[in-house]
Amino acid sequence: MPSRENSNRxxxxxxxxxxxxxxxxxxxxxxxxxxxxxxxxxxxxxxxxIGAGQRAGxxxxxxxxxxxxxxxxxxxxxxxxxxxxxxxxxxxxxVVRAPTGWQDYSTPSADELxxxxxxxxxxxxxxxxxxxxxxxxxGLMDLGRPTEGETVVVSAAAGSxxxxxxxxxxxxxxxxxxxxxxDEKCALLVDELGFDRAINRKVDDFRAAFRAAxxxxxxxxxxxxxxPILESALFRMNTxxxxxxxxxxxxxxxxxxxxxPRGIPGLLVNNRVRMEGFLVFDYESSYEEARAELxxxxxEGRLKPLVTDYxxxxxxxxxxxxxxxGTTVGTxxxxxx
Amino acid sequence: MPSRENSNRxxxxxxxxxxxxxxxxxxxxxxxxxxxxxxxxxxxxxxxxIGAGQRAGxxxxxxxxxxxxxxxxxxxxxxxxxxxxxxxxxxxxxVVRAPTGWQDYSTPSADELxxxxxxxxxxxxxxxxxxxxxxxxxGLMDLGRPTEGETVVVSAAAGSxxxxxxxxxxxxxxxxxxxxxxDEKCALLVDELGFDRAINRKVDDFRAAFRAAxxxxxxxxxxxxxxPILESALFRMNTxxxxxxxxxxxxxxxxxxxxxPRGIPGLLVNNRVRMEGFLVFDYESSYEEARAELxxxxxEGRLKPLVTDYxxxxxxxxxxxxxxxGTTVGTxxxxxx
Numbered sequence: 001m002p003s004r005e006n007s008n009r010x011x012x013x014x015x016x017x018x019x020x021x022x023x024x025x026x027x028x029x030x031x032x033x034x035x036x037x038x039x040x041x042x043x044x045x046x047x048x049x050i051g052a053g054q055r056a057g058x059x060x061x062x063x064x065x066x067x068x069x070x071x072x073x074x075x076x077x078x079x080x081x082x083x084x085x086x087x088x089x090x091x092x093x094x095v096v097r098a099p100t101g102w103q104d105y106s107t108p109s110a111d112e113l114x115x116x117x118x119x120x121x122x123x124x125x126x127x128x129x130x131x132x133x134x135x136x137x138x139g140l141m142d143l144g145r146p147t148e149g150e151t152v153v154v155s156a157a158a159g160s161x162x163x164x165x166x167x168x169x170x171x172x173x174x175x176x177x178x179x180x181x182x183d184e185k186c187a188l189l190v191d192e193l194g195f196d197r198a199i200n201r202k203v204d205d206f207r208a209a210f211r212a213a214x215x216x217x218x219x220x221x222x223x224x225x226x227x228p229i230l231e232s233a234l235f236r237m238n239t240x241x242x243x244x245x246x247x248x249x250x251x252x253x254x255x256x257x258x259x260x261p262r263g264i265p266g267l268l269v270n271n272r273v274r275m276e277g278f279l280v281f282d283y284e285s286s287y288e289e290a291r292a293e294l295x296x297x298x299x300e301g302r303l304k305p306l307v308t309d310y311x312x313x314x315x316x317x318x319x320x321x322x323x324x325x326g327t328t329v330g331t332x333x334x335x336x337x
Numbered sequence: 338m339p340s341r342e343n344s345n346r347x348x349x350x351x352x353x354x355x356x357x358x359x360x361x362x363x364x365x366x367x368x369x370x371x372x373x374x375x376x377x378x379x380x381x382x383x384x385x386x387i388g389a390g391q392r393a394g395x396x397x398x399x400x401x402x403x404x405x406x407x408x409x410x411x412x413x414x415x416x417x418x419x420x421x422x423x424x425x426x427x428x429x430x431x432v433v434r435a436p437t438g439w440q441d442y443s444t445p446s447a448d449e450l451x452x453x454x455x456x457x458x459x460x461x462x463x464x465x466x467x468x469x470x471x472x473x474x475x476g477l478m479d480l481g482r483p484t485e486g487e488t489v490v491v492s493a494a495a496g497s498x499x500x501x502x503x504x505x506x507x508x509x510x511x512x513x514x515x516x517x518x519x520d521e522k523c524a525l526l527v528d529e530l531g532f533d534r535a536i537n538r539k540v541d542d543f544r545a546a547f548r549a550a551x552x553x554x555x556x557x558x559x560x561x562x563x564x565p566i567l568e569s570a571l572f573r574m575n576t577x578x579x580x581x582x583x584x585x586x587x588x589x590x591x592x593x594x595x596x597x598p599r600g601i602p603g604l605l606v607n608n609r610v611r612m613e614g615f616l617v618f619d620y621e622s623s624y625e626e627a628r629a630e631l632x633x634x635x636x637e638g639r640l641k642p643l644v645t646d647y648x649x650x651x652x653x654x655x656x657x658x659x660x661x662x663g664t665t666v667g668t669x670x671x672x673x674x
Contacts (some may be wrong), residue, residue: 268614
């Protein structure tokens, strides 16, 4: 067995956020490295990823992740190295996808683990080939279903899911318009990732800019934000348009979510628009097939994964704050070991 | 040619409503009976039907029916008798479905007409076998897709579309819950039409009554009203539930539509709910097949059409006001001749 630290550093929820998340909502603590029980595997966390949707998990019972509580280790997905195993499917030294949480060591059930190529980059495993990539893939392909020449708009377009959605829509031959939070992000989308157009949501007259960027209106709107941008998109949908409801980032980092979008249900009726929410977990039986296609696109250079790296477990709270403030791009990864 | 009055009485829009529709928003006028031009058919209106959605057509450009204007004859569908024809498909004396508008005589294009059984009751032709029945049918069967044992909730359940939706859901083996605007309507739904439960939306604690009436939550919500009832339903949807957006009656008879429903998009995501708007006209190629199935259910007594009759063209404005105030049930029909 490889050498192991004596202590398991963990990031716990110190206090649920009242409004915007702050680093002080978390605390570092140390505990004993756990021993795996029967059926469990001791995992050494190598890297974790953080997604905006995890902020919803701190709002209480409204989220699919269940009610949060102070003192609990912050949950999350990561890449880990097996350090001890009670299950014949995993051996010491294997590298796995695991529900590590924000801690050095965890003891998930072997059923929750998936072996990965130990030479692969954790940023890619957690981004384009991880939950972000799968979320983009199934949301766009199963619900959005863009066809050649249609206009696809994606919000939080430089974000963990959005930057992949736009590139996949381009692969399908759609005209792709991204909405992002800064001119720098917009330039990145158009110059590096092949988006046709990008709009800074903070410009003075967003609606006018949005209209100008969608001259043929919108066939598929992939919504990562909810709120006023969702409302603007509703008013630009083409007949038989599809709105893929993936997230509501505009509503996460606050104690007072805004009102619902105007125009519902009237605009849905008049324009025969479909609006559908999804969670990637429902597609688990198709993950393998999707990952193969995603890996193919990455290998061909048609899908360029963006990653923002943080170094050290102790940086995780700051990474989460930055992510919610919109200062990261692509998949946010914290390198733990 | 049968004898014909010399004058065509017409109900025109006198002034667009500022807020709630009033009878004074309309005026009766008399014009010459029109002569059919080439391709047209002179139709004598026998009966017209009025739907709540027509109120949206008076709100301006937001509706699929196009912008309204003062002085225009009020549009609408009816049953008519052919009095003169320039098209070989229709002969004098034939009875047809026609876009008659609110007037004694009209000259639609022959392409807009559909022959019907002259012995059939206009109330049934305009209700269960008309646009209301087709709307209920395609919305429920194509978008709602209830299966045996699921819970289907329909709002405006005693209304033109709603009373048919609930009965069709029962035919499909669903548990059916109606929401209506009075105790009398609720009793009618349960006692006469086979709804499992019905709730008066005007009770003091609607949300508690709604929860009690949907112990297994909601699989299909057929929405005819929008507004606060749509919001309540959103919070009661089961995983993978479907919301069929058919109408927004709560938003029609006002100059100040309310805010959008809270919980969008968060609830759609967490519960993987699909919300879809539709217009029956998109299903035109399947009307014949649907009418055959609807007629079969009516014949077997499994689908009981409700009709509220008004007598005389001059009663049409009052019928519309009553419909919007919720004092009619089923299909609202004005017998013109």
